[in-house]
Amino acid sequence: MPTLTLLYKHRALVRVLVGRELSARYRGSALGFLWSLLNPLLMLGVYTLVFQVLMPSRAAATSPYALFLFSGLLPWNFFSASLTDSADSLLSNGALLKKVLFPAEVLPTVSVLAQGVHFLLALPVLLGALVLGTFGVFGAKVTLTLALVQAPFLLLFQGILLLGLGYFLSALTVHFRDVKDLLGTALAMLFFATPILYDLSTVKPDALASLLAWNPLAILFTAWRDAFFFGRFLPLLAWVKLAAISSVAFLLGATFFDRVRDTLPEAV
Amino acid sequence: MSFEVKRGETFGVIGPNGCGKSTLLKLVAGIFRPSSGSIGVHGRVSALIELGAGFHPEITGRENVVINGVMLGLTRAEIETKMPSIIEFSGLEKFIDEPVKTYSSGMYVRLGFAVAIHVDPEILVVDEVLAVGDEAFANRCLDTIRELSARGRTIFFVSHALSLVEDLCDRVLYLKDGKVRGLGDPREMLALYRLDVAEEEGHRLQAVHTEDQVVLQALEKAAEPVPEPASGPEPSPEAPKDEAAPPAEKPRRWGDGSVVITACRLLAESGEERYAFRTGETLVVEIEAHPRRKLTDFVFGVGLFTTEDVCLHGSNTDVDELAGESFEAPARVRVALSGLRLGEGTYLLDVAVHAKRGTPYDYWRGACRFRVATGRPEAGLLSPIRRWESSGGVVFRPR
Numbered sequence: 176m177p178t179l180t181l182l183y184k185h186r187a188l189v190r191v192l193v194g195r196e197l198s199a200r201y202r203g204s205a206l207g208f209l210w211s212l213l214n215p216l217l218m219l220g221v222y223t224l225v226f227q228v229l230m231p232s233r234a235a236a237t238s239p240y241a242l243f244l245f246s247g248l249l250p251w252n253f254f255s256a257s258l259t260d261s262a263d264s265l266l267s268n269g270a271l272l273k274k275v276l277f278p279a280e281v282l283p284t285v286s287v288l289a290q291g292v293h294f295l296l297a298l299p300v301l302l303g304a305l306v307l308g309t310f311g312v313f314g315a316k317v318t319l320t321l322a323l324v325q326a327p328f329l330l331l332f333q334g335i336l337l338l339g340l341g342y343f344l345s346a347l348t349v350h351f352r353d354v355k356d357l358l359g360t361a362l363a364m365l366f367f368a369t370p371i372l373y374d375l376s377t378v379k380p381d382a383l384a385s386l387l388a389w390n391p392l393a394i395l396f397t398a399w400r401d402a403f404f405f406g407r408f409l410p411l412l413a414w415v416k417l418a419a420i421s422s423v424a425f426l427l428g429a430t431f432f433d434r435v436r437d438t439l440p441e442a443v
Numbered sequence: 444m445s446f447e448v449k450r451g452e453t454f455g456v457i458g459p460n461g462c463g464k465s466t467l468l469k470l471v472a473g474i475f476r477p478s479s480g481s482i483g484v485h486g487r488v489s490a491l492i493e494l495g496a497g498f499h500p501e502i503t504g505r506e507n508v509v510i511n512g513v514m515l516g517l518t519r520a521e522i523e524t525k526m527p528s529i530i531e532f533s534g535l536e537k538f539i540d541e542p543v544k545t546y547s548s549g550m551y552v553r554l555g556f557a558v559a560i561h562v563d564p565e566i567l568v569v570d571e572v573l574a575v576g577d578e579a580f581a582n583r584c585l586d587t588i589r590e591l592s593a594r595g596r597t598i599f600f601v602s603h604a605l606s607l608v609e610d611l612c613d614r615v616l617y618l619k620d621g622k623v624r625g626l627g628d629p630r631e632m633l634a635l636y637r638l639d640v641a642e643e644e645g646h647r648l649q650a651v652h653t654e655d656q657v658v659l660q661a662l663e664k665a666a667e668p669v670p671e672p673a674s675g676p677e678p679s680p681e682a683p684k685d686e687a688a689p690p691a692e693k694p695r696r697w698g699d700g701s702v703v704i705t706a707c708r709l710l711a712e713s714g715e716e717r718y719a720f721r722t723g724e725t726l727v728v729e730i731e732a733h734p735r736r737k738l739t740d741f742v743f744g745v746g747l748f749t750t751e752d753v754c755l756h757g758s759n760t761d762v763d764e765l766a767g768e769s770f771e772a773p774a775r776v777r778v779a780l781s782g783l784r785l786g787e788g789t790y791l792l793d794v795a796v797h798a799k800r801g802t803p804y805d806y807w808r809g810a811c812r813f814r815v816a817t818g819r820p821e822a823g824l825l826s827p828i829r830r831w832e833s834s835g836g837v838v839f840r841p842r
Contacts, residue, residue: 187513187519191509191513191519192510195499195502195506198502198506199501202501202502202542268497270493270497271496271514272474273493274474274492274493274496275490275492275493275496275497275514275515276473276474276488276490277474277497277514437476440474440475
């Protein structure tokens, strides 16, 4: 697989570019890296205010709703930001592809990895909130269990899935600029089609619930919430599905990228 | 096209815009893949196609050097070792820890060049990058390129600065419309290129000339020649014209209309109509005119001007001791100007028919424009035949 070989060969480049993305992002802002922590904290504050004070939670299954929502929303932000960034990564670095001998697959990879680091930086906020949740700070008490150890594996599968989608979208965007606009709408629709605001168990009628369960992302985001919020271990079948989905996405994305790689510098 | 560049050679590529120079370099650098055919490159290539490509504006010069170095294939350790030398070369000691967005475009390029040159490539591809940066830095860059060349590195060099190409390159490839126009000795290729440029300019002038003639004939039909108040055959001084711009000013004419010049064209000695000449070539001016009445007092004249309106030459049949006897029907008059050793440039021709005492019948200013090529990068309005001689303790060898 040329993509993997190239990425391995240019791992130093990937590393410095991820570093660049991270250090450039908050350069010039007074709080700098603190924003990675502050943003999710503020987000959590808003959810708590809205769902605990303004419109208190309805279903017992999803209570406390602020934490329920937060544990799905953080990985979703990672997901959607990665796709948006990587879709644009080749175009916005067109000068590199055109003027320098530059391995193109490095760019979407860097987008996904940099967003992954942001996600990791936001995780302590979620964990802290969950710890507070065990004391009932957010209403109903939550229980933290060993199920948390599943998180690194979920992160791994989500990362592989994102890389595959990122390769596909970035190369496609070079040839069809429309993808960039389409992607925003598609992600918004996908957000509602994926159980993040709600739990599949509360969806009525059952026919709709089983339809929504077909969405591969439903498995992933249900899994995140099982690990963080419900403290449940995933059934083996779910792991098999996750592994299959992410590796198929990666293989297809990387193969597509390989196919069109030579056309990229001229089309950018 | 097919060619080979040997290890250690400094190879120049010239040609007009859009002829494929940059594409060729990108193919050599491996940025583009050939859609057909093949290219074999043996050695580590570093491409100075766009300096500082990939600099991130928000982070400091120093951090960008690291990233740029890794992009060009250095390891972090190598970069750290070379960092002082890179900073020294760029001359940006004071600014290196500032974000790159605060740099001027010249500083940007200096830093980019400093990094690229420290990669120590086996093959260096340089595309018109020395145009930016101040004189001192440009010289430093050239010295570095010469030094690399002396160390046996292969250099691919694209530039529109022809004298630089001549100075640096062992061999030159002249591309035109994506095809090889010539390949060989730099001076020969540059001369060929310069002549081609002049010839093309000549075609353009011919096209403009033909257009003018059409306009003129239309005017002719509509009315008598422009009755501009004539003060004499000498034109009133005009503002200098821009040589590069197509002649927006229409040919200016005045006279009492006793004679109408219906056409004026330039010919080569062979009789072929042409508006581009090599220096020293004979230039034939052909004037077609017809009289409105029977004339016995008439003089045909020509004048040569630069585009800045400097008169280079003016003469007429009277000066050349030909007395007009009769002019009663449409006629054609030619004058061959030989031994004209003009310098490289565009020139204007005035033609006139007037009375012996000066009353203009038809004075046509800027009737033709033509281009002269010397084939050498010499300066000035004249291109004399030169012969250098020397004695004493100085030695030259022909290049």
